[in-house]
Amino acid sequence: MLALSGFVQLILAFALAPMLLSIINRTKAAFAGRHGPPWLLPYHELWKLLHKGAVYSRTATAVFVAGPIVGLAATGLALSFIPVGGCPALVSFPGDFLLVAYLLGLARFLTVSAALDTGSSFEGMGASREVLFSTLAEPALLLSLITLAAASPGASLSAIYAGIDSAVLASGAGPALFLVMAALLVVLLSENARIPIDDPATHLELTMIHEVMVLDHGGPDLALIHYASSLKLWLFGALLVGVALPLRSGFFLLDLLGGIAGLALVAVIVGLVESVMARLRLVRVPQLLVAASVLSVVALVLVMR
Amino acid sequence: MSQNTSIAVHNGQAFATGDWGDLDVERFRSEVLNAVVKGGRISALFAQPRGDGAFRLMAAVAQDSQSMLRVLATSVESEYPSLAPLCPQAHWFEREIWEQHGVVPAGHPWLKPVRFPRRGGAGAVAVAPPPPAVCGLADFFRMSGAEVHEVAVGPVHAGIIEPGHFRFQCQGETVYHLEISLGYQHRGVEAALAGGPNRRTIHYIETLAGDTTIGHAIAHCRAIESLSHTRVPPRAQVIRGIALELERVANHVGDLGALAGDVGFLPTMSYCGRIRGDVLNMTALLCGNRFGRGLVRPGGVAFDLDDPAVTELARRARTVAKDAAVAVNLLWNSPSVMGRFERTGTLAADICRQIGLVGVPARACGIGHDVRQDFPFGIFRFAQIPVSTCDSGDVFGRAYVRWLEVQRSLAFIIDQLKALPPGAVLQPAGPLAPASSVITLAEGWRGEICHVAATDADGRLAWYKVVDPSFHNWFGLAMALRNQQISDFPLCNKSFNLSYCGHDL
Numbered sequence: 001m002l003a004l005s006g007f008v009q010l011i012l013a014f015a016l017a018p019m020l021l022s023i024i025n026r027t028k029a030a031f032a033g034r035h036g037p038p039w040l041l042p043y044h045e046l047w048k049l050l051h052k053g054a055v056y057s058r059t060a061t062a063v064f065v066a067g068p069i070v071g072l073a074a075t076g077l078a079l080s081f082i083p084v085g086g087c088p089a090l091v092s093f094p095g096d097f098l099l100v101a102y103l104l105g106l107a108r109f110l111t112v113s114a115a116l117d118t119g120s121s122f123e124g125m126g127a128s129r130e131v132l133f134s135t136l137a138e139p140a141l142l143l144s145l146i147t148l149a150a151a152s153p154g155a156s157l158s159a160i161y162a163g164i165d166s167a168v169l170a171s172g173a174g175p176a177l178f179l180v181m182a183a184l185l186v187v188l189l190s191e192n193a194r195i196p197i198d199d200p201a202t203h204l205e206l207t208m209i210h211e212v213m214v215l216d217h218g219g220p221d222l223a224l225i226h227y228a229s230s231l232k233l234w235l236f237g238a239l240l241v242g243v244a245l246p247l248r249s250g251f252f253l254l255d256l257l258g259g260i261a262g263l264a265l266v267a268v269i270v271g272l273v274e275s276v277m278a279r280l281r282l283v284r285v286p287q288l289l290v291a292a293s294v295l296s297v298v299a300l301v302l303v304m305r
Numbered sequence: 306m307s308q309n310t311s312i313a314v315h316n317g318q319a320f321a322t323g324d325w326g327d328l329d330v331e332r333f334r335s336e337v338l339n340a341v342v343k344g345g346r347i348s349a350l351f352a353q354p355r356g357d358g359a360f361r362l363m364a365a366v367a368q369d370s371q372s373m374l375r376v377l378a379t380s381v382e383s384e385y386p387s388l389a390p391l392c393p394q395a396h397w398f399e400r401e402i403w404e405q406h407g408v409v410p411a412g413h414p415w416l417k418p419v420r421f422p423r424r425g426g427a428g429a430v431a432v433a434p435p436p437p438a439v440c441g442l443a444d445f446f447r448m449s450g451a452e453v454h455e456v457a458v459g460p461v462h463a464g465i466i467e468p469g470h471f472r473f474q475c476q477g478e479t480v481y482h483l484e485i486s487l488g489y490q491h492r493g494v495e496a497a498l499a500g501g502p503n504r505r506t507i508h509y510i511e512t513l514a515g516d517t518t519i520g521h522a523i524a525h526c527r528a529i530e531s532l533s534h535t536r537v538p539p540r541a542q543v544i545r546g547i548a549l550e551l552e553r554v555a556n557h558v559g560d561l562g563a564l565a566g567d568v569g570f571l572p573t574m575s576y577c578g579r580i581r582g583d584v585l586n587m588t589a590l591l592c593g594n595r596f597g598r599g600l601v602r603p604g605g606v607a608f609d610l611d612d613p614a615v616t617e618l619a620r621r622a623r624t625v626a627k628d629a630a631v632a633v634n635l636l637w638n639s640p641s642v643m644g645r646f647e648r649t650g651t652l653a654a655d656i657c658r659q660i661g662l663v664g665v666p667a668r669a670c671g672i673g674h675d676v677r678q679d680f681p682f683g684i685f686r687f688a689q690i691p692v693s694t695c696d697s698g699d700v701f702g703r704a705y706v707r708w709l710e711v712q713r714s715l716a717f718i719i720d721q722l723k724a725l726p727p728g729a730v731l732q733p734a735g736p737l738a739p740a741s742s743v744i745t746l747a748e749g750w751r752g753e754i755c756h757v758a759a760t761d762a763d764g765r766l767a768w769y770k771v772v773d774p775s776f777h778n779w780f781g782l783a784m785a786l787r788n789q790q791i792s793d794f795p796l797c798n799k800s801f802n803l804s805y806c807g808h809d810l
Contacts, residue, residue, distance in 0.1 A: 032575035121456045125478075125791070196641065199569040203463040204795040206456075207567075278641040279569035281649075282478065282792040 005252050006080070006090030012260065013079055013238075017230040018042035020237065020267040024194075027271025042230065049223035057216060059119050067114025068217060068224035074107035075228045075235065082238045083158045085259020086165070086248045094155035097145045101138065104191075104235075107228065108134055115213035122205050126212030129282070133197065133209065136289035137190045143296035144180045144187070148243065150303045151177065161242040169246055176302035179295045181244050186292035188236040188266070190285075192229065195274040197285050207282075237266040311336055313373040316680035319531045319743045322759050322767075325363055325378035333362065333379035334388060340366040340375050341392050346661050346674070348374065348746065348755040349772050350388075350398035352406050355380065360408050365744050365757060369679040374744050387413040394661035397780055417443045420488030420809050445484050448474040453481075456791065460489050467805035475791055483786040483794075485779050490809035498769035502529060502603070502737075506766075511598050514773055514807030519545070519552045519588075520749025521771070522601035524756040527682060527745040529603040532737040532760060537683070539726040541605030546684035547618075547721055548588060548597050548606075550714035553750040554625070555584035557707040557714075560802050561633055564704055567796045568645040576632035580625060587621050590614060605731035619722045626715045633708050646701035650785040650797035653698060662781045664752015664774045665710075666801055668694045669702030676748035690717050703800040737764040749774060751804065773807030 021042045029036025038044075056064065078100045080090040112131055115123040149155055151173040152163030169177055190197045193210035205212050214225050241262035249255055280288060311326050328336065341347065345366040352360040359382050366375040379385075387410035389396035397419060399410040404418035421440045440460075447455070453476050460468035468489040474482040494509050510525040511518045523545055530537055537545075562577025585595035592600035592608040600606050610618070636642050652662075654670040667674055675692040677685040693709035695702040742759040752774030761767040782801045786794060 028571060032571055033579075034575070121454065124454075125456070195569045202567075202569065204567065205463050206458065206794050207792045207796075274569070275571050276639075277570070278565075278639065278645055280641070281645055282790055284644070 005087045009084050010080055010090050013234050017234040020233050021230055023264055023267035024271040027268050028275050031275035046223045046227055050220050052219035054219035054221050057118055060117050064114045064117040067110045068221040070110040071107040072224045072228040074103045075231045078103040079231055079235050081157050082235050083161045084238045085255040086162050087252055087255050088158040092156040092158035096156045101142055118216045122212050126208055129209045133285055136286055137187050140183050140292035140296050141187045143300055144183045147180050147300040147303050165246045165248045173303050176299040177243055179299035183292040183296040184240045188240055191236055192233045194270055196277055196280045199279050237263045240266055311377045313375050316682055317527045317531050317745045319741045322740045322742045325376055328379045330379050330385050333377055336377055337364050338392055347394045349757050350395055351770050352402045352408055353768050360406055369674055372680055381408055384409045384411050386411050389413050393659045420491045422491055440488055445472045446482055452476050469805050473791055478790050480786050480789050480791050483783045485783055487808050490806040494810045495769055499766055501766045514804040516556055517749045519548045519597040520747055520754050524745045524747040524754045526601050526603045528743045528756050528758045529734055531743045532741055533734045535604050535732055535734040537605050538729045538732055540728045541730040542683045543721050543725055544606045545601055547718050548600055550718050551588045554711050554714050555581050556750045557711045558629055561707055563799050567799050570642050573632050573635050580628050583625055603734040609730045615722050619719055622715050622718050649700045649793050651699040652785050656784055660780050661777050663777045665703055665706050666778055666781050669706045670698040671696040676746045676753050680746045700796055700800040739764045775803040775808040778803050
C-alpha cells in the first residue's frame with residue numbers, strides 16, 4: 001500500500017507538473033484582462049521542442065550536454081522523496097531531506113557548469129547570480145526543514161509531513177510553522193525564478209538570472225530544462241503545501257487530491273504575486289533571501305524552546 | 306564674401322543663404338562657445354562642401370531665453386580646432402562631421418564615426434572618406450584589471466527592436482562605462498533629400514523615425530512653407546497641433562507601459578498597451594493611418610475633420626484620460642515599482658546641460674526646455690501647454706514627466722477640439738525661394754527636432770540637415786548608466802526610449 005501511494009504520487013507529479021505553469025499563466029492573464037494561453041500549452045511546447053534538433057557551439061563540451069540531463073535526473077530523483085498531502089513518498093529514510101537539498105544542488109551545479117561551458121559573457125553573469133542567490137536560499141530551505149523535523153516526531157520527509165497536521169498547527173509550534181511557510185514561499189519563488197526575484201517572462205538578457213543560463217540550449221535539451229523546472233516547482237510547492245494545508249483525512253486518495261489542490265492554489269498564489277508586484281532590484285534580492293533564513297532561524301528557536 | 310558677423314533668426318524664419326556669414330575659424334569657435342556658456346544649446350552643427358574642396362562649417366545655437374537661433378558659419382579645409390574639449394555638446398556633432406566629410410576636428414577627445422556610411426553607393430560622400438566603413442568596427446574604450454569584464458550586447462537583440470551595439474565595461478554587476486555604437490540603420494536620407502522637394506520627399510521625412518511621423522513632418526513642412534512664403538490656414542495649424550499631441554500621448558503611454566513591463570509589473574503594462582492602441586486609433590480617425598502618415602503636407606494638412614469626427618475625438622480623448630489615469634497611477638502607488646524607478650539612472654542637471662540633452666530626459670532633470678514654449682510654432686503660439694518638469698533626473702523623473710505630458714496634451718486636445726477655427730486646411734505651397742536657408746525646430750515626443758534646409762539658385766534643396774532628438778540624447782543614456790547595476794540597463798534604456806533610425810538617418 002505504501003509503495004503504491006508513492007508510485008501514484010510520483011506518476012501524478014510527472015504528469016501534472018507542467019500544469020502548474022498553465023495555472024500561473026492563466027492567473028496572470030486573468031489579471032491582465034486577457035484570455036490566456038491554452039491549458040495544455042506547456043505540454044505542447046515540450047512535445048514541439050522534443051521534435052527539434054539542437055545546435056551546439058563549437059566551444060561547448062560534454063558538460064554542456066550533461067547539464068539538462070543531470071538536471072532532470074536529479075530533480076526527478078529528489079521528487080521521489082517528496083510526500084504530497086501527507087501521503088508517504090516512494091522512498092524515505094531518516095535525514096533524506098539533506099539528500100534532496102544536495103540533489104537540487106547537483107542539478108544546479110551542472111546547469112551552472114553548462115552555462116559557463118559556453119563561454120558567453122551573458123551566461124557567466126547569469127551563473128554568478130544564480131550561485132549567489134541559491135547559496136543564500138539554501139540555508140533558508142534547510143533550516144525550514146529542520147524546524148519541521150523538530151516540530152514533528154519523524155526524521156524523514158515522509159514522516160515529518162505525516163506528523164504535521166492541523167493539531168500541530170494549532171499547538172504551540174503553530175506560529176513557528178507560519179514563519180516556515182513564509183520562508184518556504186520565498187525559497188519557492190527564488191528557486192523557481194519567479195517574480196520578485198527573477199522574471200521568467202522577460203526577454204531582457206541583462207536582467208535575467210535563471211533564463212540567461214539556458215539561452216544556448218535548444219531543442220530536446222531545452223525541453224528537459226523546461227520539464228525539470230516544472231518538476232522543481234511541484235517539489236517546492238509540495239513542501240509548502242504540506243505545512244500550509246495539513247488536512248489529513250486518513251484516506252490516501254482524498255489526502256492526495258487535497259495535496260494536489262493545494263499545489264494548484266500555490267500556483268495561483270505565484271500568479272497573484274506576479275500580477276501585483278514588480279521585480280526587486282537585483283541588489284535587493286539577497287536581503288529578501290537572508291530575511292527568509294532569519295525567519296526560519298526564529299521558527300527553529302520557537303520550536304526548540 | 307568674408308562677413309565677420311553672425312545673425313540671429315526666429316524658429317522657421319527664412320533668410321538668405323549668404324547671411325550664414327563667414328567668420329574666421331577662431332571667431333566662429335569663440336562665438337559658439339560664448340553662446341553655449343550663456344545658456345545656449347547647439348541645435349545643429351554640421352559641414353557642407355563649398356564646391357571648391359573646402360567646407361562650410363555651420364552652427365545653429367538655440368538661445369531659449371530670447372527664443373532666437375544664433376546662426377554661425379565658417380570655412381574650413383581638412384582640419385580645424387575641435388570645439389568638443391571646451392564644449393562637450395559638440396562632440397557627437399564633430400564625430401559626424403568627420404564621418405561625413407573627413408574634416409578632422411583636431412584635439413577631439415574620442416574621434417570615431419557615429420555611423421558607417423557605405424562608400425560609393427547611394428548617399429555616398431564624394432570627398433576623402435574617413436576610416437572605418439564596416440559597421441561597428443571601431444575602437445572601444447576599454448578598462449583593464451583583474452575583475453573587470455566586458456559585456457557586449459547587440460546589434461541583434463532579444464526583443465523586436467532596432468539594431469544597436471552596446472559595450473559595457475563592468476566590475477561585477479557595476480557598470481563603469483557604456484559605449485554605444487550605432488549606424489546600423491543608416492539609409493542616406495539626408496543625401497536623398499538634396500535636389501528636392503519631389504514626390505518622395507515627404508515620405509522620406511515621415512519615415513525618418515517611424516514613431517515621430519508627425520513631429521518630423523511638421524518640422525519639414527514648416528521649412529518648405531517658410532522657403533515658399535506659404536501661409537498655413539489656422540484650421541490646419543490646430544489639426545497639426547492635435548496630431549502632434551496625439552503622437553506624444555500614444556508614445557508616452559506606450560513607454561509607461563513598457564517601463565512597467567521591464568520591472569515585471571504586469572497591470573500597468575497590459576492596460577497601457579491597450580490604451581496606446583486607442584490613441585493610435587484616434588490618429589487613424591484623423592487621417593486613416595495610426596501613425597499619422599499622409600496627414601501633414603506642405604501648406605497645411607491633407608485631411609479635414611468633420612463635426613461628428615470632432616465629437617468622437619473629444620469623447621475618446623476623455624476616455625483615454627480616464628483609463629490612463631487608472632493604469633498609470635498604479636505605478637506611483639506601488640512601492641515595488643517605485644523602488645525600482647527611484648534613484649536608478651540618475652543624471653545631474655549640470656551634466657545634462659553640458660552634453661546638451663533635449664526633451665523628456667532634460668525636463669526630468671529640472672531643465673525647463675520645451676520648443677513648444679521656447680520657440681513656439683503653429684498653434685503653440687496661441688495656446689500654450691505648460692512645460693512639465695521633475696527634479697529627480699532618474700527613471701522615475703523620466704516616467705513622471707511623461708505622465709504629466711500625457712495629461713496636459715490630452716487637456717490641450719480636448720480644449721482645441723472645442724473651438725476648431727473654420728476655413729480651408731490646405732494652401733498649396735508654391736516654388737521655393739532661391740538661395741535661401743531656414744532652420745525649423747519642433748517639439749516631437751522625444752524632444753527637439755531640428756531641420757535645416759538651404760535652396761540653390763534654382764529653388765531646389767541644395768542640402769537638407771536633420772537632427773533628431775535621439776542624436777542629442779544617446780550620450781545621455783551612456784552617462785546615466787555610470788555606476789549603475791548592469792541589470793538596470795534595460796530599464797534606463799526604456800526610460801530614454803531613443804530612436805536608432807532617427808539617429809542613423
